[in-house]
Amino acid sequence: MPKLRIIKLPDPFLREKSLPVETVDAEVRAFLNDMLETMYVAPGVGLAAVQVGVQRRMLVIDTARGEDEEKRPLMLINPEIVSQGDVPRVHEEGCLSIPEMYAEVQRPALVRVRYVDIEGKQQEEDFQDLLATVVQHEMDHLDGYLFIDHLSRLKRDLLVKKFYKAQKEKGSAL
Numbered sequence: 218m219p220k221l222r223i224i225k226l227p228d229p230f231l232r233e234k235s236l237p238v239e240t241v242d243a244e245v246r247a248f249l250n251d252m253l254e255t256m257y258v259a260p261g262v263g264l265a266a267v268q269v270g271v272q273r274r275m276l277v278i279d280t281a282r283g284e285d286e287e288k289r290p291l292m293l294i295n296p297e298i299v300s301q302g303d304v305p306r307v308h309e310e311g312c313l314s315i316p317e318m319y320a321e322v323q324r325p326a327l328v329r330v331r332y333v334d335i336e337g338k339q340q341e342e343d344f345q346d347l348l349a350t351v352v353q354h355e356m357d358h359l360d361g362y363l364f365i366d367h368l369s370r371l372k373r374d375l376l377v378k379k380f381y382k383a384q385k386e387k388g389s390a391l
């Protein structure tokens with residue numbers, strides 16, 4: 218069972234800007250492990266702390282899918298993009314806070330990210346392709362943005378309407 222509950226649209230908390238993590242201690246590490254477990258169960262490839270109701274700049278990622286692929290969990294604290302490539306990449310994104318809705322989003326295919334790891338050490342790393350998409354999607358969450366904010370107004374409105382309709386149907390089917 219997942220340890221944490223993932224909040225969904227239209228919860229206004231998703232629009233809050235997350236605050237920096239001041240100290241990387243045992244509590245932070247335990248929380249990141251709970252986030253990772255919650256993400257695997259969902260299942261998803263990325264999760265930001267704000268999505269489980271914690272307003273801190275932390276996220277977990279693992280793009281390995283299926284049983285045959287080895288898990289490669291990433292835990293990023295206070296991430297910042299230091300540079301990005303010029304080549305765009307389009308990916309059909311989804312979000313655990315807007316389940317079962319997908320739309321194409323264009324973002325840089327390469328980003329260099331500075332972050333603090335679970336040992337409290339500063340790291341800098343290049344993220345490419347799918348990892349670049351996921352890290353940018355999760356970092357958006359830390360500033361209160363969702364992937365739907367990258368869509369045209371019309372596309373966004375249609376997706377949100379479709380999501381609420383699906384949620385309502387799910388609710389009444391219970």
Ligand code: NI
Nearest residue numbers: 311312313314
């Ligand atoms: Ni998301």
